[in-house]
Amino acid sequence: MKIKLKKNDFDLKQTFQCGQCFRWKELPDGSFSAIAAGKRITARQTNDDIVIESAHTRRFLERYFDLDTDYGEYKQLFSADPTLKAACECSSGIRILRQEPFETLISFIISQNNNIPRISGIIDRLCENFGEETDGGFSFPTAKQLNGIWPDDLAPLRAGFRARYIADAVSRVNSGEVDFSEIDALPLEPARERLKRIVGVGDKVADCVLLFAFHKLDAFPKDVWVKRVMSEFYPNGLPECTKGAEGVAQQYLFDYVRNNDGLKV
DNA sequence: ACCCAGGGTAACT
DNA sequence: AGTTACCATGGG
Numbered sequence: 153m154k155i156k157l158k159k160n161d162f163d164l165k166q167t168f169q170c171g172q173c174f175r176w177k178e179l180p181d182g183s184f185s186a187i188a189a190g191k192r193i194t195a196r197q198t199n200d201d202i203v204i205e206s207a208h209t210r211r212f213l214e215r216y217f218d219l220d221t222d223y224g225e226y227k228q229l230f231s232a233d234p235t236l237k238a239a240c241e242c243s244s245g246i247r248i249l250r251q252e253p254f255e256t257l258i259s260f261i262i263s264q265n266n267n268i269p270r271i272s273g274i275i276d277r278l279c280e281n282f283g284e285e286t287d288g289g290f291s292f293p294t295a296k297q298l299n300g301i302w303p304d305d306l307a308p309l310r311a312g313f314r315a316r317y318i319a320d321a322v323s324r325v326n327s328g329e330v331d332f333s334e335i336d337a338l339p340l341e342p343a344r345e346r347l348k349r350i351v352g353v354g355d356k357v358a359d360c361v362l363l364f365a366f367h368k369l370d371a372f373p374k375d376v377w378v379k380r381v382m383s384e385f386y387p388n389g390l391p392e393c394t395k396g397a398e399g400v401a402q403q404y405l406f407d408y409v410r411n412n413d414g415l416k417v
Numbered sequence: 418a419c420c421c422a423g424g425g426t427a428a429c430t
Numbered sequence: 431a432g433t434t435a436c437c438a439t440g441g442g
Contacts, residue, residue, distance in 0.1 A: 172423095260423080263422095263423055264423080265421090265422060265423090265424050265437080265438090266423080266439085266440095267422035267440085268422085269422095269440090269441080270439070270441080271422090273440090274439095310438085310439060310440085311438080312437075312440095313425095313436090313439090314438080315438090351425085351426085352424085352425060355424090355425095356423075357423090357424070360423075375423035377423070378423085410423090
């Protein structure tokens with residue numbers, strides 16, 4: 153399937169490098185490529201044109217890239233607040249992907265107290281060691297493929313103390329104690345509590361999974377960067393204009409402060 | 418050698 | 431309920 157877009161509100165670099173995903177790589181020719189949900193997707197941007205190629209169906213790709221959501225509306229709403237307005241203008245091409253729940257869960261468990269290059273490295277080694285070879289790369293292993301794994305089995309990943317968290321997540325997903333279809337149907341807070349049954353999953357990791365996999369846009373992951381923004385600009389909480397889409401606002405703010413050393417505006 | 422990195426847990430007040 | 435050391439690893 154090949155999709156050609158003349159969409160505003162979509163910048164590949166911003167979308168793939170805003171910290172929501174870890175497997176998209178920029179190729180020497182400027183295009184981006186990744187294995188997602190077991191198949192390769194390649195995306196290329198020229199001016200306003202975006203071309204997406206993959207063996208996935210159109211329906212899958214539209215959902216993965218969230219093409220039915222009008223981010224312009226969010227940006228307009230958020231612009232009632234001066235800091236958010238600046239963040240929206242700076243990072244205007246970010247979209248919230250719908251990634252696979254298990255991949256997102258494991259990826260953000262790995263992300264804790266860690267930096268993005270090393271997170272990507274650990275995830276790459278996880279896929280190379282336990283995934284399947286497809287389309288010139290490796291799929292992210294499923295929970296079933298990792299069934300019965302012990303922390304020591306994950307030593308080649310060099311994930312450190314997070315190895316036992318990964319093993320715990322695998323076991324609770326396979327036992328059904330953590331049920332993705334249940335979480336999908338649940339509102340934010342009970343869904344978060346389900347994910348926090350896993351050792352090594354706290355509020356922040358849970359909220360990342362709820363936002364980046366289950367597309368619960370009211371999830372608001374508070375990492376160190378966002379905490380800095382909150383204490384400096386929003387000591388009493390986010391402004392009213394973000395209500396119901398706090399997670400979208402979060403991504404604009406996160407990308408904004410990370411790419412502009414220090415906080416302006 | 419020391420610091421930090423998209424945090425969480427256990428063990429304290 | 432709020433604070434703090436510690437957790438492995440790699441890069442600056």
